[in-house]
Each structure stands twice: as C-alpha cells, then as structure tokens.
Amino acid sequence: MPTHDPAPLFDPVPTAAPAASLEIVEAECLEYLRTVPDGAFQLVYIDPPFNTGRRQTLARKKTTADPDGDRTGFGGRRYRTDVVSRNSYGDSFGDDYLEFLGPRLEQAIRVLDATGSLFVHLDPRESHYVKVHLDGLLGREHFMNEIIWSYDYGARAKRRWSSKHDVILWYARDPAAYTYRYGEIDRIPYMAPKLVGEEKAARGKTPTDVWWNTIVSPTGRERTGYPTQKPLTILERILRVHARPGDRVLDFFAGSGTTGAAAQILGLPCVLVDENPAAIEVMAARLASAQPRIQRPGGRPPAP
Numbered sequence: 001m002p003t004h005d006p007a008p009l010f011d012p013v014p015t016a017a018p019a020a021s022l023e024i025v026e027a028e029c030l031e032y033l034r035t036v037p038d039g040a041f042q043l044v045y046i047d048p049p050f051n052t053g054r055r056q057t058l059a060r061k062k063t064t065a066d067p068d069g070d071r072t073g074f075g076g077r078r079y080r081t082d083v084v085s086r087n088s089y090g091d092s093f094g095d096d097y098l099e100f101l102g103p104r105l106e107q108a109i110r111v112l113d114a115t116g117s118l119f120v121h122l123d124p125r126e127s128h129y130v131k132v133h134l135d136g137l138l139g140r141e142h143f144m145n146e147i148i149w150s151y152d153y154g155a156r157a158k159r160r161w162s163s164k165h166d167v168i169l170w171y172a173r174d175p176a177a178y179t180y181r182y183g184e185i186d187r188i189p190y191m192a193p194k195l196v197g198e199e200k201a202a203r204g205k206t207p208t209d210v211w212w213n214t215i216v217s218p219t220g221r222e223r224t225g226y227p228t229q230k231p232l233t234i235l236e237r238i239l240r241v242h243a244r245p246g247d248r249v250l251d252f253f254a255g256s257g258t259t260g261a262a263a264q265i266l267g268l269p270c271v272l273v274d275e276n277p278a279a280i281e282v283m284a285a286r287l288a289s290a291q292p293r294i295q296r297p298g299g300r301p302p303a304p
C-alpha cells in the first residue's frame with residue numbers, strides 16, 4: 001500500500017522567491033511558523049498584540065449632511081455620523097503574555113537566516129519582559145538596539161507623564177555579521193542647523209535610536225481603518241537599512257500589512273501572516289496592486 005504524507009497546512013515557503021513577491025496567509029502564526037524551513041528569512045519584523053487587556057477596535061465613520069443629524073457643523077449645518085465598518089482583534093493575555101509570545105519568538109529566531117535580524121515592536125508595558133526573554137533565547141550579545149518610536153498625539157494624562165512612545169527591540173542572529181546599510185539611512189534635519197555649517201545642515205543627520213514620527217493620521221490617505229496600524233515610514237526605514245535587495249521579509253502579526261507595503265516600495269519579497277480574517281481583507285485591498293498570493297483556510301477568496 002502506498003503511503004502519503006499528510007497534506008501540508010500551507011504551501012511550502014519557496015527558498016528563492018522572485019523579487020517583490022508578496023504572500024498573504026491567514027493562519028495562527030505558530031502553526032504557520034512550524035511549516036517554515038530554518039533560515040528562510042533575512043528580516044523578521046513583528047508587532048504582536050500589546051496585552052493591553054482590552055479588545056482593539058477601530059470604527060470607520062462617515063459623516064453626511066442631514067437636517068435631523070446629531071451634530072452641528074460649520075455654518076450651523078446639521079450632520080449625521082454613521083459607522084460604516086468596524087475592525088477589531090483580541091489583545092488580552094493577562095500574566096500569560098510570555099507564554100503566548102515565547103514560542104513564537106523561538107520560531108522567529110529559527111526561521112532567521114544566519115545574518116538576519118529580528119525586530120519586535122512593543123509598548124512599555126511588556127517590552128522589558130520580552131527583552132529579558134530574548135536575551136535568554138539568543139544571548140545578551142545579540143541585542144543591538146532598543147529603538148524608541150516617539151509620537152505626540154492624543155489625550156494627555158493628568159496623573160502621570162503621558163506615555164507617547166513604543167519600543168522596537170532589534171536582535172541580530174549573529175552580532176558579528178548582520179545587515180546595517182548605513183548609506184541607506186534617511187537624513188533628518190539638525191535641531192540647530194546654524195551650529196553645524198551650511199553643507200552639513202543641507203545634508204541633515206542620521207537618526208539616533210530615538211525616532212520622532214507622528215502616528216498614522218486618522219484622516220490621512222495611509223489610514224486603512226485597521227486598529228493599531230503602524231506608520232509606513234517606520235517600516236520603510238527598518239527594511240531599507242536592514243534588508244539587502246532580494247532579502248526575504250516576514251511579518252507574522254501583520255494586521256493591515258504595513259510591512260508588506262514597505263516591502264513593495266523597496267522591491268523586497270515578503271510574507272504576511274495574520275489569523276484575523278478582517279486583517280486579510282484589509283491587506284488584500286491595501287496591497288492589491290502587488291497581486292499577492294493569498295492563502296486562506298479552505299482556499300476561501302478575500303471578499304470583493
């Protein structure tokens with residue numbers, strides 16, 4: 001009797017993908033990662049749920065002129081606000097956060113190429129636990145940077161300093177051989193250009209490990225309507241500096257697909273994984289021009 005291997009959960013990750021190929025996979029990330037060969041990616045960026053203890057929801061609203069509306073706008077006109085769509089995902093792990101993230105971090109390291117880098121995007125509630133955990137998994141000498149993404153938006157706290165930053169931990173698989181393309185770093189203006197001379201001022205300076213960048217504007221074109229969407233400029237900087245042409249990028253908490261959007265701009269092959277069907281819909285629409293290969297359980301197509 002011939003024997004058959006059980007059907008694989010996902011198509012195997014190609015080892016030599018054509019440049020800028022984009023794959024979107026609807027899957028629980030640990031299940032997906034277990035199917036990926038060792039060293040298949042040069043760059044892994046993840047932005048896991050932050051363990052905020054609440055569901056992350058973003059409602060997309062539309063305002064229409066309506067004489068019976070509940071809001072008064074310019075010139076005394078009345079408006080009505082309707083919620084047209086609502087995207088959300090769970091973000092509550094209690095004290096078990098590392099129990100959830102730990103096995104996924106182990107897999108992230110396993111699927112990294114020998115000269116690859118891991119970026120883990122967190123907030124100050126969990127970043128220290130994750131840093132100690134990664135030091136344990138990889139060794140402290142693999143820790144390269146704690147990047148602070150500082151923004152300035154939204155309400156101000158009245159009983160403590162307003163928390164307006166995220167933490168991005170960078171670990172290198174090999175601290176002696178990793179990708180850091182200094183010449184590709186974007187330049188930012190000097191704070192006191194008059195002190196550095198005209199030529200230097202015109203060239204600008206390289207950013208430090210503190211990155212000042214606004215959040216995705218609630219009314220801007222970049223906005224997808226997916227909660228906790230990260231700015232494209234942050235991902236573009238990471239990918240531009242830490243990936244060489246042809247390097248393969250993985251984001252297995254992909255959300256609205258910001259990593260995929262940056263990979264497309266830079267012409268890098270990329271795999272995006274998320275377990276939330278709503279995220280797959282948003283990514284399929286956002287990245288449609290890249291003609292992504294979309295894998296969903298049972299081969300379901302994304303909604304039109």
Ligand SMILES: C[S@@+](CC[C@H](N)C(=O)[O-])C[C@H]1O[C@@H](n2cnc3c(N)ncnc32)[C@H](O)[C@@H]1O
Binds near residue numbers: 229231259273
């Ligand atoms: C913080 S969001 C990512 C946002 C993304 N960086 C962006 O710019 O849109 C985290 C994502 O992880 C997904 N997620 C949570 N647990 C997951 C799991 N076990 N497997 C795959 N995806 C998961 C959620 O559905 C959510 O879309």
